[in-house]
Amino acid sequence: MKRKIKEILGIDKPIIQGPLNWLTDAHYVSAVSNAGGLGVLGLNAGERESAKNMEERINNMRREIRRVRTMTDKPFGLNVAPQSNDPALDKYTEAWLQLMVEEEVKIVILVGDLAPYWIGRFKDHGIVVVFRALQPTVDNTKAAIDAGADIIVATGFDEGGTVPYQGIGTFSIVPLIVDAAEGRVPVFAAGGIADARTAKAAFALGADGLYVGTAFMMAIESPLAHGIKVLAVEANANDLVMYRTVPAFYRSLPGELPNKLLAMSKAGATEEELFEAQNTYVGMRDGMLFGDLSKGYASFGLGISVIHSIRPVAEIIDELMKGVPA
Amino acid sequence: MKRKIKEILGIDKPIIQGPLNWLTDAHYVSAVSNAGGLGVLGLNAGERESAKNMEERINNMRREIRRVRTMTDKPFGLNVAPQSNDPALDKYTEAWLQLMVEEEVKIVILVGDLAPYWIGRFKDHGIVVVFRALQPTVDNTKAAIDAGADIIVATGFDEGGTVPYQGIGTFSIVPLIVDAAEGRVPVFAAGGIADARTAKAAFALGADGLYVGTAFMMAIESPLAHGIKVLAVEANANDLVMYRTVPAFYRSLPGELPNKLLAMSKAGATEEELFEAQNTYVGMRDGMLFGDLSKGYASFGLGISVIHSIRPVAEIIDELMKGVPA
Numbered sequence: 001m002k003r004k005i006k007e008i009l010g011i012d013k014p015i016i017q018g019p020l021n022w023l024t025d026a027h028y029v030s031a032v033s034n035a036g037g038l039g040v041l042g043l044n045a046g047e048r049e050s051a052k053n054m055e056e057r058i059n060n061m062r063r064e065i066r067r068v069r070t071m072t073d074k075p076f077g078l079n080v081a082p083q084s085n086d087p088a089l090d091k092y093t094e095a096w097l098q099l100m101v102e103e104e105v106k107i108v109i110l111v112g113d114l115a116p117y118w119i120g121r122f123k124d125h126g127i128v129v130v131f132r133a134l135q136p137t138v139d140n141t142k143a144a145i146d147a148g149a150d151i152i153v154a155t156g157f158d159e160g161g162t163v164p165y166q167g168i169g170t171f172s173i174v175p176l177i178v179d180a181a182e183g184r185v186p187v188f189a190a191g192g193i194a195d196a197r198t199a200k201a202a203f204a205l206g207a208d209g210l211y212v213g214t215a216f217m218m219a220i221e222s223p224l225a226h227g228i229k230v231l232a233v234e235a236n237a238n239d240l241v242m243y244r245t246v247p248a249f250y251r252s253l254p255g256e257l258p259n260k261l262l263a264m265s266k267a268g269a270t271e272e273e274l275f276e277a278q279n280t281y282v283g284m285r286d287g288m289l290f291g292d293l294s295k296g297y298a299s300f301g302l303g304i305s306v307i308h309s310i311r312p313v314a315e316i317i318d319e320l321m322k323g324v325p326a
Numbered sequence: 327m328k329r330k331i332k333e334i335l336g337i338d339k340p341i342i343q344g345p346l347n348w349l350t351d352a353h354y355v356s357a358v359s360n361a362g363g364l365g366v367l368g369l370n371a372g373e374r375e376s377a378k379n380m381e382e383r384i385n386n387m388r389r390e391i392r393r394v395r396t397m398t399d400k401p402f403g404l405n406v407a408p409q410s411n412d413p414a415l416d417k418y419t420e421a422w423l424q425l426m427v428e429e430e431v432k433i434v435i436l437v438g439d440l441a442p443y444w445i446g447r448f449k450d451h452g453i454v455v456v457f458r459a460l461q462p463t464v465d466n467t468k469a470a471i472d473a474g475a476d477i478i479v480a481t482g483f484d485e486g487g488t489v490p491y492q493g494i495g496t497f498s499i500v501p502l503i504v505d506a507a508e509g510r511v512p513v514f515a516a517g518g519i520a521d522a523r524t525a526k527a528a529f530a531l532g533a534d535g536l537y538v539g540t541a542f543m544m545a546i547e548s549p550l551a552h553g554i555k556v557l558a559v560e561a562n563a564n565d566l567v568m569y570r571t572v573p574a575f576y577r578s579l580p581g582e583l584p585n586k587l588l589a590m591s592k593a594g595a596t597e598e599e600l601f602e603a604q605n606t607y608v609g610m611r612d613g614m615l616f617g618d619l620s621k622g623y624a625s626f627g628l629g630i631s632v633i634h635s636i637r638p639v640a641e642i643i644d645e646l647m648k649g650v651p652a
Contacts (some may be wrong), residue, residue: 139564166563166564167577168628169497169498170497171497171517172484172563172627173563175632176632179631197501197531197532200530268596301498306502
């Protein structure tokens with residue numbers, strides 16, 4: 001399967017960098033690709049303010065893609081979250097597809113609910129499709145492969161950001177999804193993979209590759225605020241606060257706003273009330289990019305426990321590769 | 327560490343059977359011990375009705391301990407959940423300790439919040455102490471070892487029953503607790519361990535042994551209702567419903583009562599309201615021992631996905647041992 005991954009993605013090491021909204025840029029993404037993994041640009045890559053409209057957003061991303069090209073000639077990907085399987089309801093994904101065609105970006109991570117229409121459209125344009133369900137299931141795995149997905153990501157509850165709503169941990173989701181894929185395509189494990197041990201465990205569970213968020217965000221090259229990196233080095237999974245929100249739960253380093261959200265959650269606030277109170281997704285920018293936990297939150301996966309330093313992407317990949325079977 | 331486990335527990339294979347309230351008896355526990363693991367009697371072992379008072383409860387357990395002795399000469403343990411670290415507030419744990427001394431049961435699983443007083447008391451009587459925190463942390467791991475615990479169980483959110491309230495999956499809790507133990511005592515991993523892959527992954531994460539609930543409950547010898555076993559063979563982690571309750575969350579096979587609890591949970595019912603509505607812990611008896619999901623629930627760990635048959639305990643242990651390093 002390792003050779004198959006190299007054929008599909010064109011990368012030397014079976015590791016995909018998980019993109020977070022606001023928290024990628026060309027410098028970081030090219031560092032991952034240059035080190036042999038797959039760097040991925042996420043929404044608002046290289047930005048500090050939300051684009052005013054779709055056209056500006058697309059042009060900003062075009063600039064960031066071109067910047068990546070000045071820093072690496074290795075493959076990299078773009079993260080896209082379809083809003084609907086019905087193209088009439090989703091002009092957004094069509095715009096990203098056209099951008100990728102124009103700029104010749106060859107790999108897309110389609111994240112969220114299953115959208116077979118979009119898997120088909122990207123495939124029609126010769127783009128490699130990595131499907132990452134918000135909640136991986138036997139059914140959406142089989143359906144995504146049937147629709148043409150080249151790689152499946154099995155994301156466990158141990159990850160950071162928008163966690164899978166069924167609460168199925170990495171330890172349990174990986175064998176379930178590996179069995180569902182029946183060897184038809186490679187399965188990448190996500191959630192808590194941050195050192196040699198956890199990388200080795202992912203392969204023991206049947207994974208063919210690793211999808212890594214938190215560990216890479218802690219790299220020197222990542223746009224995450226340095227102050228947040230310093231806090232995260234000292235923290236472990238016991239320290240994170242977990243509160244309900246849309247669509248499930250979020251975890252964050254403790255701080256003024258996260259602690260308030262935890263208290264609201266315990267007191268029975270609705271998911272929608274919490275989503276508003278956390279300043280929706282802009283709270284991620286304020287907390288993680290700007291390092292302000294009075295207005296934002298700082299979401300990490302549970303792999304935070306085994307991360308003890310801020311170091312170059314290349315060293316992180318070396319560490320993870322110690323867990324990859326020869 | 328493997329030899330150390332044999333010295334501490336007197337068993338050949340590094341596997342402890344997790345006891346569930348209502349769902350153990352002498353037949354089942356002795357089968358685990360005879361197959362080389364550690365069988366453990368849980369509360370209400372061999373019972374179908376709650377004892378009227380503490381004296382009756384202790385005498386029922388005395389009878390069950392003696393029944394185990396007629397079926398095996400191998401070591402076995404007793405599960406005890408201290409109510410308080412203050413002995414004046416916990417006559418209950420003193421009664422269990424006296425029973426163990428009288429009946430010469432040599433291994434206790436102390437489950438729940440850290441109670442250093444009780445760890446010390448059991449140790450004073452020459453009883454081996456396995457500490458299983460409801461929520462494992464760096465702090466309670468270190469404190470339990472300092473108080474004399476011989477083995478630590480690192481329980482992940484992937485388990486069944488009363489799941490750890492911080493939501494830290496098996497994949498992430500095991501390395502955290504292994505590092506906290508610093509090699510002073512063996513660490514057993516719990517939560518989702520149900521086949522050779524998951525056993526292998528637990529060791530990759532740094533565990534020294536396995537603590538196995540759901541996989542053993544699905545054995546021919548276990549008192550779990552046959553109808554529930556049949557449903558569970560067909561189910562996977564995607565099928566389980568998860569609802570809030572005291573003290574955190576519960577997972578169950580779907581059914582009349584569990585579906586109602588899920589709806590109540592989504593509608594914002596408090597943990598206490600849900601605990602009452604699920605018929606507290608008696609709901610476990612009604613659902614799992616009697617197989618009635620209109621009055622009870624049927625809690626499983628997420629390892630349910632990889633369990634495809636009802637078979638003898640000895641075969642389950644053979645399967646798990648394929649994941650144990652030589």
